[in-house]
Amino acid sequence: MPLEPTRRNALHGFAAMAVVIGFDPLNRLWVTDDGRQEGGARRAASDTLEALPPLDGTLLVDEASLAAAADDYGHIVHRTPSAVLRPGSVADIVAMVRYCNARGLKVAPRGQGHTTYGQAQTEGGLVVETSPLDRIGQVSGNTVTVGAGALWSSVAKATLAHGLTPPVFTDYIELSVGGTLSVGGLGGQTHRHGSQLDTVTELKVVTGAGELITCSPTRRADLFRAVLGGLGQCAIIVGATLRLVTAPETVRHYQLPYSDLETFLADQRRLVTEGRFSYVEGQVSAAEDGSFTTYVLEAVAYGPPAGPAPDDTQLLAGLRHDPAGAQIADMGYYAFLDRLAAGVAALKEAGLWDWAHPWLNVMLPGDSAAPLAASLLQDLGPDDVGPGGVVLLYPLLRERLRQPMLRTPDDPVPYLMSVLRACPPGDTATVDRLLAANRTAYETVRDSGGLQYPVGSIPFTAADWRDHFGPAWPQLAAARKCYDPRGVLTPGQGVF
Known part of the structure; x- marks a missing residue:
């Protein structure tokens, strides 16, 4: 539904917010209906004003909106756009991408702003908020079509009403569908179902040229492959059709302690290759001496109707954890998905949510995971992780990861x-x-055949990105040339 026009005068508490009416190409500034240019300067009379296309939503140039779009969860990089689009419809995104494309203005889509290194920012360009695109359609068979701004938590609630669920979730589920599908979407279920990319059957996107296109594995397949995990370089995701599977009503959650890294990794590997559990992850925490040498294998067995009643003896057979320290608990399925909620609330209350988050996310080759992980962990101290920080370490199955832009070690x-x-x-x-x-x-990881998982804060050059994408680079470059020929989309990634 288009937004009500009267919302223009209520945003951010302004009783009579000035409305953007066009763009002054001479000074490259947005012009409001009170005669002011973005930035506060009074605009001189000019015949160069280029009118804004009609919009269902709002184009914002107030300081609060620009400042919010110039920040993200990382709180490290700050690039201030010239305007923020809060769309009232997909048509708004089409219109404004075309408008910006014709004027050489960069465009960056932004979901929940959970990037950590300015990936969804653009200096002097347009930030497109996708959060208004949060519609969740009716479940049809084993699929559901949702807007890019829908949160995974909301999708889960909607599909659970039908006894179904998306197969794969990131640990934090208050992220947008469009956001995670742009980078990968990995979680403890990935060894069973692949990444969240592998659960998509169709996408609706707005290309860098301002075309609204529906793509799938059989329709505009080149665009489909380039968008999933393509870091927003060819198109803005505005909708996705997701595959669903039978949801359990309850799960059994296992937390199994280890004191030896190699044993911990070997048991994780055994579990994902045998497929005993529906979910397998692991955490590393600091011991009393400050060294990161305490390991916990986290595994979850889904109960009926998604699987049989969990059998502890069978599920834990042959594992070499410390039985005395094991924690086993039954919980509801959604409670498991949303298990981070209390911790996140505590971080926000303590003000730690607003701290800087220079995250490191890398993929290690399995054959050298133990020495590589040991080397990286040896260099960590409590001050390198910080309060509320977490170290995750868990295996994936490469054969399940089928989308070419999500790069994985060989x-x-x-x-x-x-x-x-x-x-x-x-x-x-x-x-x-x-x-x-x-x-x-x-x-260190790259030289051993590893890669980065591109959601963190690693200084990267365009040459690094070419190396990162490797054999997939020609596909991405060709799709960029075809669908974003002027190169306006998502400059904050620094890929091109």
Whole structure:
């Protein structure tokens, strides 16, 4: 539904917010109906004003909107756009991408702003908020079609009403569908079902040329493959059709402690290759001496109707964890999906949500995962992770990851390692130190055949991106040339 026009005068508490009416190409500034240019300067009379296309939503140039779009969850990079589009319809995105394309203005889609290194920002360009595109359609058979701004938590609630669920979730489920489908979407279910990319049957996108296109594995397949995990370089995702599977009513959650890294990794590998559990992850935490040498294997068995009643003896047979420290609990399925909610609320209450998050996310080749992980963990201290920070380490199955833009090491069982750091945002020295450490860690992983998982904060050049995409680079470059020929989309990634 288009937004009501009267919303223009209520946004951000302004009683009579000035409305953008056009663009002054001479000064390259937006012009409002009160005669002011974006930035506050009074616009001189000019015949160069280029009128704004009719919109169902609102184009914002107030300081609060621009400042919000110039920040993200990382709180490290700050690029201020010249305007923010809060669309009232997909047609608004089509119109404004065409408008910006004709004037050489960069465009960056932004979902929940959970990027950590300015990926959804653009200096002087247009940020497109996708959060208004949050419609969740009717479940049809084993699929559901949703807007790019729909949260995975909302999708889960809607589909659970039909006894169905998306197969794969990131651990934090308050992320947008369009956001995770642009990068990958990995989770503990990935060894069973692939990434969230592998659960998509159709996409609706707006290309960099401003075309609204529906694509799938059999329709505009080149665009479909380039958009899924393509970091927003060819098109803006505005809708997706997702495959669903039978949902359990309850799950059994296992937390199994280990004191030896190689044993921990080997047991994880055994579980994902045998497929005993529906979900397998793992965490590394600091021991009393500050070293990251405490390991917990996290596994979940789905109960009826998605699977049989869990049998502890059968599921845990042959594992070499410390039985005395094992924690086993039954819980509702949605409670499991939303298990981070209480912790996130606590972080927000303590103000830690607003800290800087220079995250490191890398994929390790399975055959060298133990020495690589040991090397990276050896360099970690509590100050390198910070309060509320987490270290994740768990295996994937490469054969399940079928989308070409999601790059993985050439190994049947690669491991995802995520050092989810936090530090005070004003402590630029620590932020710079951790960014440098991320780059060093990445180079160590790269030289051993590993890759980055591109949701973190690793300083990267265009040459690095070409190396990263490797054999998929020609596909991405060709799709970029075809669907975003002027190169206006998502400059914050730095890919081209």
